[in-house]
Amino acid sequence: MGNGMNQADRYDRVHRRFLIERELAERWGKSGRTLQRMRMDGYGPAFHRIGGSILYKIDDIEAFEAASRVGGKA
Numbered sequence: 001m002g003n004g005m006n007q008a009d010r011y012d013r014v015h016r017r018f019l020i021e022r023e024l025a026e027r028w029g030k031s032g033r034t035l036q037r038m039r040m041d042g043y044g045p046a047f048h049r050i051g052g053s054i055l056y057k058i059d060d061i062e063a064f065e066a067a068s069r070v071g072g073k074a
Contacts, residue, residue: 018048018055027061 024045025032038044039054045064048055 016058018057019061021054021056024056024061 019027021032021035025035035044035054039047045056045060047060048057
């Protein structure tokens with residue numbers, strides 16, 4: 001392959017479009033309760049409520065992270 005990605009990694013990158021609340025909490029080093037509070041306050045990335053699950057689209061997470069950047073050079 002040459003790019004360091006195996007087939008499973010490539011599948012995940014192409015086909016996995018959402019993170020569950022726990023995964024986003026781990027990504028950001030926050031608690032699930034913090035994400036719940038952010039949703040209640042209308043702050044944070046857009047989310048989907050499907051059944052009893054909260055899902056965050058990876059594109060929305062990355063857009064929120066980019067918009068939250070402060071200082072430094074691009």
